[in-house]
Amino acid sequence: MKELLLASTAAGLGLDKIWAMIEPASPFGREEKGRARAYLPGEEAALEEELGRVEAARRAGDDSPPVMRALVGRLGRLRDLRGSVAAAVRGAALEVVELYELKRFALISREIEELLGRLSWPLPPDLRLEAVDGVLRALDPQGTGSPGFHVGDQFSTSLARLRRRKRAAERSLEEGRREQAFAVAGRLGVKPGPGGEVVLPAGDRRVLLAREESDLLPVREAGGFLYFRLRPGARAREAEAILAHLKEQERREEARVRGKLSRAVARWAPALSHNMAALGRLDFLLARARLARETAAVRPVILPPGSGVVLREARHPGVEQDLGRSGRRFTPVSLELRPGAAVLTGPNMGGKTVALRTLGLAVAMAQLGLPVPAGHMAWSPVAFIFYGGQEEENRPGLSAFAAEVTRVREPLGRLDEAGLLLLDEFARGTNPREGRALCAAILGRLARGPSVCLLATHHSGLAELVGTAHWQTRGLRGDVLAGEDGAEGVDWLYEHMDYRLERVAPGKEAPRDALVVARLLGLDEGVVELAERYLGETAGEGERP
Amino acid sequence: MGDLFSLVRASRLASLAVVGTAKGVGKTLVVDHLVLRAQEEGVPLGLLAGGREGAPDDRPEVYAPRGSLVATAEASLRQGEAHVEVLEVLPAAGPLGHLVVARVREPGRLGLAGPPTAAGLGLAVTRLRAHGAALVLVDGSVDRVASAAPLVTEGTVVATGAAVGGGVGEVAERTRLLLTFLGLPGVADQRLREAAVRAIHKWRVAAVDEDYRPFGLNLRTALGSGGVIAGAVEEGVKALVIAGALVDGVVEALAGMSRGPGRLKVIVPDGTHVFVGSRAWARFGRAGGKVAVLHPIRVVAVTLNPVGPDGLTLDPEELVREVARVAQPLPAFDLVLGRALNLSP
Structure with missing residues (x-):
C-alpha cells in the first residue's frame, strides 16, 4: 500500500476504514492481509489475474451462500501451528495439546477441501490443499474421526500393558486402605474420614486404644481433640511403591510415543506448511470477495497506459455509511479524466471533496486488487496516488499553507511518472491572487504530463486560463434559487443540492453560489446585501463574477 | 442429616462454586471431599478453578479421578500427574494462555489454573457440561468470590475456618457478612x-x-x-x-x-x-x-475447618455451633470431624 499511496493519502481518502472492513477469519489470512501490497504499472497482468480471482471467489459465494458460510466458519477455527510443526521438524516431542491441535487442523483441512469441492469454482492451483491424510493416519490410527486426542493404548502395546498393571496396583492400594480402615473402625468404633483421619475428643476412652493402634499415627492435639492418620500398612506401602514405579514408566513410554508421533508429523511438515499458507491466501481472498459483495462492487477494467480513468456511478462506502446514519443518500459520482490536468468547481458544500475522495478511493482499491464500489470503472494503473485534502493535520510550527506546500513537493517531483493527483482547494490558506496563480502554475505543469490531475477550487477562470478540462458539481437546483430567503439551515441545503458532476464547455463559467449559500444558512441579510454590492464593484478585478 | 455431597446432589445443581472467607479455610479439602464422594457415587465431575491474574503460584491442586473432566491451562497439564484426552481448546486468553478442556484418562494430581473473569469461567463451565460433566466444581480463587457469580455457577458452598484469624467470634462474623452479601435478595419489583x-x-x-x-x-x-x-x-x-x-x-x-x-x-x-x-x-x-x-446466588452450605494454617486449632464444638448459628437456615459441615450441624427448625 505504501508505494502507491503518498503521505497521509490512505487516511485522507478513507481507505484505512475500507481496508479494515476486510476481515480474514484465520491467523494465516490476517497475516496474508498484512503482506498485501498494491499493483503498480507494469504489473497489469498480475493485477488482472488477481481481480479475476476475487471475482470468481465472489461468484462462488453468491452461488452457494451456505457453503461459503460454512467455509468461513471452518477458517475461523484454525490456529497457527507453525511453531509446533517447526518443533517437530527439529526433532522435539510435541505435547498432547499440540498433537490434538494438529489432528484438528488435519480434520478441518479435510472439511474445507470437501466444502471447496461443493463450490462451482475452478480453484487456482496455489489455493489447492495437499493431502495430509498421513497426519490423520498417524494421530487417529483407527480412523474414528473424533476431534479429541490422547496418547491412548492403541499407540503402544507396552503402554497398554503398563496401564493395566497400574490399574491393578491402584485397586490393590485402594483395597488395602479400605481393609485397614475397616479393621481400625472395628477395633475403635470410629470410622476414618475421607483423608484417612481419625479424630477423637481428648477425654474419649478410645484415645488409649488409638494410641496403641499400630495402624494409626498421631498427627496433632488441639482444641480438645486428638487427630490420627492411618499409617499405610505393608500391603499399601508395597502397592504405593509399585504404583510410583509404573507411573514413571508410563510417563516415559508416553513421551516416547509422542516422539514417534511427532516424527510422523515432521514427515508431513511440507504439506502442512503448504496448507497453512494456502488457507491464508484462500481466507484473504474470501474476505475481499465479501467486501466486494457488501459494497456492491464491480471488477474494474484495466486500460492501456495513458488512457486516464473512467468512473460511472461510483460510491464512497465510508461517506455512504455516514449519510445513511442521518437518513440521506449518496449521489454516485461519474466522470472521465484523460492524462493531464482538470479543474473541478462548484459551490461550497456542493460535493467537490467527496468527488475527489471517491475517485481516489476507486483507483486505490482497484490497484489493491479489489473490486470497486461503482457501476463501471476503467483506468490505466498509476504509479502513485496523492490526495491533498482539507482535513490534514496541522504540524506544529507550520501554517496550513506551509504544510500543504511541503506535502505537494513529492508528487510534483515525479512529473515524468503517471500518477493520480487530487488537490482539494490547493493554496486556499494564502491570499487569493497568489493562490490562484499557484493553482494555474500547477495545472500548467501537469497539463501535458502523464499524470491524471484533478484540482478542486473556488478560483474562477482557471480552466480557460490554462486550457484544461473543466468539471463542476451542479450546485443548488435552479428552481429553488428564486424566492428562498431567510435561514433554511443545512438540512435544506442538503436536500436541494445537486451533487452530480458535469463537464463545463469552454467559456461557460460556473454559477457563483457562495452568497446564496450564505443567505440560506442564515447569514445576516445586511451583510449579504453589502457583499453583493462589493461583488458588483470589484467585477473585472482579477476575479470575474 | 446426610453429607455435603448428598446435599449438593439433592439440590439438583449442575455447577457448584466453592468460595472461602479467607486463604487456608479448607476449600481444597471441600473439593477433595466432593471429588472422592462423586467417585464413589459414579458421578462424572467437571473440575475448574477461578484464576487470579499474575498469581499462577496459588493455583489449587486436586486429585482428578479417571473419567472426570477438567479445564485448565496447558502448562498445568504438562506438569500434572494425570494423563488426559484433549477435547477442546478455548481461546480464553489469560496470563496462562489457552484453556484446555480435557477428559482424565489416567488419574493423578493436577493443578487447576482457570480464567480470571466470570465470563471466562462461565464459558468453561458450559463446555465441561457439554462434554458430559454432571456436576462442575469451581474452586474459587483466594480473596475473590467471582466464581460464585450466578453467571458462572448455579450454587455455592462457603468455606470458612480458623484461617480467618482471631477467635470463633471473628470467624463467625466474617462468615455472617459473606453469607449476607451472597444471600442478598433479588429485586422484587x-x-x-x-x-x-x-x-x-x-x-x-x-x-x-x-x-x-x-x-x-x-x-x-x-x-x-x-x-x-x-x-x-x-x-x-x-x-x-x-x-x-x-x-x-x-x-x-x-x-x-x-x-x-x-x-x-x-x-x-x-x-x-x-x-x-x-x-x-x-x-x-x-x-x-x-x-x-439482579441475579441472586444460591448458597447451599457452609463448611468449616477448625485448623488454621499454623496448626492453630479453634474449639471445633464451639466453632461448628457458632457458624451454624450465623449460617441458619443453611447447614454447617465440619469435614474434618465428619459432622454437620443444622440449627434451622
Whole structure:
C-alpha cells in the first residue's frame, strides 16, 4: 500500500476504514492481509489475474451462500501451528495439546477441501490443499474421526500393558486402605474420614486404644481433640511403591510415543506448511470477495497506459455509511479524466471533496486488487496516488499553507511518472491572487504530463486560463434559487443540492453560489446585501463574477 | 442429616462454586471431599478453578479421578500427574494462555489454573457440561468470590475456618457478612428490575427515578465517589444501580444522607460485587439502607475447618455451633470431624 499511496493519502481518502472492513477469519489470512501490497504499472497482468480471482471467489459465494458460510466458519477455527510443526521438524516431542491441535487442523483441512469441492469454482492451483491424510493416519490410527486426542493404548502395546498393571496396583492400594480402615473402625468404633483421619475428643476412652493402634499415627492435639492418620500398612506401602514405579514408566513410554508421533508429523511438515499458507491466501481472498459483495462492487477494467480513468456511478462506502446514519443518500459520482490536468468547481458544500475522495478511493482499491464500489470503472494503473485534502493535520510550527506546500513537493517531483493527483482547494490558506496563480502554475505543469490531475477550487477562470478540462458539481437546483430567503439551515441545503458532476464547455463559467449559500444558512441579510454590492464593484478585478 | 455431597446432589445443581472467607479455610479439602464422594457415587465431575491474574503460584491442586473432566491451562497439564484426552481448546486468553478442556484418562494430581473473569469461567463451565460433566466444581480463587457469580455457577458452598484469624467470634462474623452479601435478595419489583438491567448495560453508575426511568451518573466507577453519588441521588430517586463494586465509601455516604437511604434501593448485579466492611455495613443497615441484586446466588452450605494454617486449632464444638448459628437456615459441615450441624427448625 505504501508505494502507491503518498503521505497521509490512505487516511485522507478513507481507505484505512475500507481496508479494515476486510476481515480474514484465520491467523494465516490476517497475516496474508498484512503482506498485501498494491499493483503498480507494469504489473497489469498480475493485477488482472488477481481481480479475476476475487471475482470468481465472489461468484462462488453468491452461488452457494451456505457453503461459503460454512467455509468461513471452518477458517475461523484454525490456529497457527507453525511453531509446533517447526518443533517437530527439529526433532522435539510435541505435547498432547499440540498433537490434538494438529489432528484438528488435519480434520478441518479435510472439511474445507470437501466444502471447496461443493463450490462451482475452478480453484487456482496455489489455493489447492495437499493431502495430509498421513497426519490423520498417524494421530487417529483407527480412523474414528473424533476431534479429541490422547496418547491412548492403541499407540503402544507396552503402554497398554503398563496401564493395566497400574490399574491393578491402584485397586490393590485402594483395597488395602479400605481393609485397614475397616479393621481400625472395628477395633475403635470410629470410622476414618475421607483423608484417612481419625479424630477423637481428648477425654474419649478410645484415645488409649488409638494410641496403641499400630495402624494409626498421631498427627496433632488441639482444641480438645486428638487427630490420627492411618499409617499405610505393608500391603499399601508395597502397592504405593509399585504404583510410583509404573507411573514413571508410563510417563516415559508416553513421551516416547509422542516422539514417534511427532516424527510422523515432521514427515508431513511440507504439506502442512503448504496448507497453512494456502488457507491464508484462500481466507484473504474470501474476505475481499465479501467486501466486494457488501459494497456492491464491480471488477474494474484495466486500460492501456495513458488512457486516464473512467468512473460511472461510483460510491464512497465510508461517506455512504455516514449519510445513511442521518437518513440521506449518496449521489454516485461519474466522470472521465484523460492524462493531464482538470479543474473541478462548484459551490461550497456542493460535493467537490467527496468527488475527489471517491475517485481516489476507486483507483486505490482497484490497484489493491479489489473490486470497486461503482457501476463501471476503467483506468490505466498509476504509479502513485496523492490526495491533498482539507482535513490534514496541522504540524506544529507550520501554517496550513506551509504544510500543504511541503506535502505537494513529492508528487510534483515525479512529473515524468503517471500518477493520480487530487488537490482539494490547493493554496486556499494564502491570499487569493497568489493562490490562484499557484493553482494555474500547477495545472500548467501537469497539463501535458502523464499524470491524471484533478484540482478542486473556488478560483474562477482557471480552466480557460490554462486550457484544461473543466468539471463542476451542479450546485443548488435552479428552481429553488428564486424566492428562498431567510435561514433554511443545512438540512435544506442538503436536500436541494445537486451533487452530480458535469463537464463545463469552454467559456461557460460556473454559477457563483457562495452568497446564496450564505443567505440560506442564515447569514445576516445586511451583510449579504453589502457583499453583493462589493461583488458588483470589484467585477473585472482579477476575479470575474 | 446426610453429607455435603448428598446435599449438593439433592439440590439438583449442575455447577457448584466453592468460595472461602479467607486463604487456608479448607476449600481444597471441600473439593477433595466432593471429588472422592462423586467417585464413589459414579458421578462424572467437571473440575475448574477461578484464576487470579499474575498469581499462577496459588493455583489449587486436586486429585482428578479417571473419567472426570477438567479445564485448565496447558502448562498445568504438562506438569500434572494425570494423563488426559484433549477435547477442546478455548481461546480464553489469560496470563496462562489457552484453556484446555480435557477428559482424565489416567488419574493423578493436577493443578487447576482457570480464567480470571466470570465470563471466562462461565464459558468453561458450559463446555465441561457439554462434554458430559454432571456436576462442575469451581474452586474459587483466594480473596475473590467471582466464581460464585450466578453467571458462572448455579450454587455455592462457603468455606470458612480458623484461617480467618482471631477467635470463633471473628470467624463467625466474617462468615455472617459473606453469607449476607451472597444471600442478598433479588429485586422484587419487576419494573424496577427491568430498568436496572437497562441501566447496567449502559452505565457504570446510574439511578432510576420514580417513573422507572434510568439515567447515568457519569462516573466510571463507584470507587471513591461516595460523596458524588450521595449528592446526585436526590429526592425522587428510586434506586441507585452500580455495575461494578459496591464499596465502603458509597454505603457510608448513603448512610450519612440527610433524608436517609431508607426509600432508596441500591442494586448490584449480584452479591459477589459487594466489598463492604462489617462496620460500614452495619451503619448502612441501621440507617435503613437496602441492597438488592439482579441475579441472586444460591448458597447451599457452609463448611468449616477448625485448623488454621499454623496448626492453630479453634474449639471445633464451639466453632461448628457458632457458624451454624450465623449460617441458619443453611447447614454447617465440619469435614474434618465428619459432622454437620443444622440449627434451622
